[in-house]
Amino acid sequence: MFDASRPRAPRFILSLRRRATRAGALAVLAALATVGGMHSAAPASATASPITLANGIPTGPSVLGFGDALANETAVDLVADDGGLLTSNAALKGTLVIANRTSQEVAAGAVAITVEQAPYANRQALTQADQSAAASGTELIRVTTPAVPAGGRVEIPFEVAATSLPFTPTSAVGAYGLHASWLVDDETTARGQTTVVWTSDTAAAPKISTIVPVVAPLGSDTLLTASELEALTQDGGALDQLLDAVEGHLVTLAIDPRLIASIRALGTDAPASARNWLVRLTESEHDSFPLAFADANPTLFTQSELSEPLVPTGFHFVSDAHAFTSDPTESASAEPSASADPGATATTAPPTPTGTAPGETTGAPSVNDLTEFDYTRDGLAWPLRGTIAAADLPTLASWSPSGIVVASSQLSGSPSCAPVAQVGGTSALVTDSTLTDLAADAVFAEDALGRSDAVSTLTSMVAATTTGNTATDCHLVVALPRIALDDPANVAPLLDALDQVGLSTLSELPAVEGGPPAELLPGAVAASQLERYRALLDAEPVGVTYAHLFDNATGAVDQLRVELIRLASASWALSTQNWQSAAASYLDRTTGTPTKITVANGSEVQLIGHQISLPVFIENESDYRVTVVVTLHPTTGHLDILEPTTITLEPHTNARAQVPVEAIANGITQVVVTLTTTDGVDLPSSGRIAVNINAEIETVIMWLLVGSVVLLFGFGVFRTIRRRNRTAGRARIRAEVTQSTTSTDEPSLESATDTASTTTKS
Template identity: 35%
Template sequence: MTKNRLPKTLRALVATAVGLVSLGIGTGAAAVESAPAVTLSPASMAVAEDDVTVDISQSAGFLTGASALTLTVTVENSTEAELVAGTLAIQSGVRAIESRTELTDWLAGTGKTRSDRAVTTVAVPALGPGVRHTATPITISADILGLPDQAGAYPLDAQYTADATVVNAPETIVFTPDATDRPLGVAVAAPITAPPGSTGLLSADALAQHTLPAGVLTRQLDGLIDRPVALGIDPMIIASIRALGSAAPASAVNWLDRLSRATNETFPLQFADADASVQAQAGLAGLLNPTSLLYSLNPENFTEPVTPDDETTPTDPLATEDPQGTPDPTDPTATPSPTPEPGEPTLPTLAELTEWPYTTTGVVWPDRDTVRAADLPVFSASGATTTIVSSSNVTTEKGYTPGAAGTAGDASVLVTDAVASAALQRAATAGTTEQQLDALADLAGQLMVIASEEDAPARTLLLTLDREWPPTGSRLSDAITALSAMPTVSSTALSAAGAQRAEAVAIADAPQSPERIALVKRLTTREANLASFSTMLAEPALLTGRERAEILALLAVSWRDDNDGWTAAASAHDTQTTTTLESVSIAATSPILMVSNQSSLPFSVRNELDYPVTVVLQASSSSLKLNVNSSVTQEIPANARETVRVPVEARLGNGEVTVQLQLYSPQSAVIGESALVPVTVRADWEGIGAAILVVLVSLLFIGGLIRTVRKRRSDPRAASETTDSDAPATADDTGKR
């Protein structure tokens, strides 16, 4: 373990903080990183602020009576000055540490525990700035350390001295004469989650990436499958793979198949591993769940081709009939057989997408140190029967470390040991073997002290792995294997841990930040606005289902480690929601001139959604000069602009009128902003125009008649013919006739 030299005042503050936590349950998250014991002389004060570290690595997590292990000690000078040649003294104590408070004090460099037995001393050469020196490995055994024949965690210390610089690195060595003595049950729970996102479901590309041999989902499953670990599975991962249908990456399908055959205990996390406590603290009556994933389903990925009827397929291999029904190209009368149409797609339901044979349900697992006592009734109202909380989030009156099973008021809880869980997490995510061994040594010391606590009944601890992904599946697997092999440890199922006698604990309220709570409130408020907006659609779930899934993704516990990224993702989602709410509106309309008593005024409505919508356009007049007969309901195609005509009638003369327009959904939800359109009413222009037209036609007729008469009178032949025709007939004329 790396030990940093700290000023004495800082060490006192650290020790005080850790001690206060330990008053509650005997452990605290602040005790995870061991602080060093530092001895400074006045001559060394000049380098007291600089970083000189001593690191002890143990080759094994514990020592048995017949075995030995090696210590590797490293000294690093990160100062800007050279350190003179010095010595490294290894010392041990012969009295076992009896309580977690004593263990915390020892690792913090305070308390009364002593390492007063000299083991060995080795020389350390002069160290220049930035130089690191590793001493020759030191072999130790129970005899060399002078340990009594009693199992326990014993003090171990490496003290580096160079002139006036003195740095102590307190450690523990776990010793058990009988490695088969395992009175302490230990259950482990781990989450199966993907990196946080904001899309509600994982895309095909993301799934392909995560399920590669080195992908995060593969690493988790490789390290945990068929191990004594209960798996908290994010249902979003399962739904994401199934929602892709035939387009799901083969690696993702294989991953899901492996998970289905795992022998681990399993329970569901919240969808997208949404943070339960922030939902409760945002004032929600119950935890959010997905409502629909219809928006993500492509019917083409769920269509199976129609296969020919087996009875019509020839079985005789010598048969001349074409089993595929292909027509003979030499037969002019042959008609081609129709190509079989694909089968009708059957889209899976939400229940089918998220269904999984969990061994346990009703478990809520909020992030560590985020729960208030007032949150538990919200969890219960949402169907939770058990809440997993960190030991640093509860207090107890017991003088020993309580077991996992507990009750907080009327609610059942599973209490995880914060310090031991942190050590296991560091072992699972260690970058090097030395770092992993260091973390496992810390974990073994914690568990040995817990097992040795006086007056403690037989009990089972719960350790959890955090929402952090291991560098390799083997590193994670090695950590679980090492835990199971530790002295005093008996691997236990999560269900067995919860079935033990529960002890009363009190929730030490640890509220979420006001900023995070405020953002969740805004997300849920905007969701309600979108729900009203979506009533224009034949399938409102296409919008509401997407919105709910994306909100759940934004509430993922993993986002808490990336506050800047989470804020940016939430802001982008808020912008997207605003764009959606503004995607259907009344387009800008120019002033209208109305010249008839009755008319239909045209107004334009735009729809920028990818789905058709049905809107109701309601118009109202600012004056009695214009009467609007009724509202108009019309469907607007996807990504289109349509003209909606509203019948109107002019009354009481002419003038300027303002028409107010408002869109509604068929369920009377207000859509978008209202619009004002100026209309100039000139209804009498219709009569005036008709009269003018009649006069013009009459004038044209009369003018034509007059012109015809004048033309006839001015033509001599026409006049002669007219005179002859008017003279009386003579006798000769009569005779001729």
């Protein structure tokens, strides 16, 4: 959806693309013999045994060449080594792949390999070659084949000595058809075809300029995380391998600024491997130019009727959590770790040249600080193939005065060997669509056999282009895929093949100026994708309006813009389902989050007292941590709201906000609850709460409590006085008894006791 439908290659090219096999499905190759010899009365032969899995079971159906995708078919394919390039005194080596897709065993036989006597006249002749046609030309070798069981396949290496090849120094340079006929009982069971390229040191070789995009996986985050960067840039990581692959080759790097910003925005917490890799990229001697941020497709912007391309407004959503040097482009002075605490301040050490990345400072870096790079040439607007409309050209020219990049498949009338053309008055760098597709096959190959096959097809197409071109100066431009490569090591063999003496010479990109006129064929961004992206554009200002829901409002605004640009990336072209999911997430954050913060319904609240807090329950069903302001609006004069309350809610949680109020009168009333952002923007949700106010009960209870305290105090005083009187009476009696005892010589204890008792009673 994100790209126009990819032009379908001719059937022959498609058949060649299907030859790659999966290395994981193969285990043991037994009893293979390779024989080379001169073709005389009988061709040389070779024998082989079927490839089996580790458990001894023959391999099942595999993706092969012509006819292999059909049921009840047999197939044979040839894959030439070394890109199919042949020079003086060089043997022809390769691999035969035979497959039995029928339900019956195919008996033992042989494969006859034949080379044609003349090269293909041009590209059209090569792409329209009939692979099923009977072989003609010189038979080079016969390779003995074993019986192949139903559903089985066999790989057989072969070699033809240089002395057996029908080429001489005077032979025409070009791509020659190489045919294979699978013979069983002298009957042809299957036919296959590939090409080889005969080259000469004196041949006029075309120039080939190769654009190598330096991009990273889109990932699930707006910028790449520290862990992702460490995995990509460590020894053996994909980005590390990519720089290894282009080293020593004359190529032009097209660099995504998102990659640079992802490293620098981490400040002192950027992984050491990422900083070192950035130093290596900076010190590279390759020509380079910047892609649009996130390699965004500019025609998506033009056809969305934007007056200017989208650019980042900042990276505060990442950079605010990290520390930086005064110059974010200088080498960091600390050894950061991907697992470091994002909020921690790194300790400094003596400067060491460990990588271009931020160090420590209190200042926030600008967009330019985090994306700056010393490119050797100005950026070029590079729309996705097939998406350029004629109305886009003036806008693209104004956005990119240095020129645009156009695929040859969308042009008509431009010479095949012209790297630059004038398209609608705009200077355009023309990439060769056919060679670009074949280069993609090579770098996406899953194993060595598939890569050799793709490279061989590419070199043959280059040779056929040269053969059919009458211009004295042929210059072709090849662009590698604009997505992160699973195996960047495949790039090196491709570049090696394109830089062969007699075939082609790697060259710098030409200046994008002048060139013959060419007509732009109609193109457009897919209607469904364009409609969806326009909805995303409309959602951005909504998200900006509610940015203060989040802890870092400035960072939230920055992230919305950068994510919107990321959603225009060319890398989504091969992953439309994931693009739909990412677009839905963007809409959910911008327009969905405000609707998912609601006031919870509850029962009537009993409010007792004059000044008290009224509880309000708020629910957050979004995926984000948010902060809202809860404000109450009384519908009668029973209540006075003292002040709003601010509350923070974690994702998918609810919380209680305590809003201070003052009761004015008793009775039942309703309170309207509204939610706003911290800067006062209303949220869609509101609610009503029924409140039963009993303000006087507080006074009654207070007086009851005071009365109780007074009664308790009085009762305590009474008991204290009574206790004191009782003590005094007892002391008086004892004194009287003592006096009576003294006045009589022998007083009766009993009478004294009686007297005391009588006195007490009285």
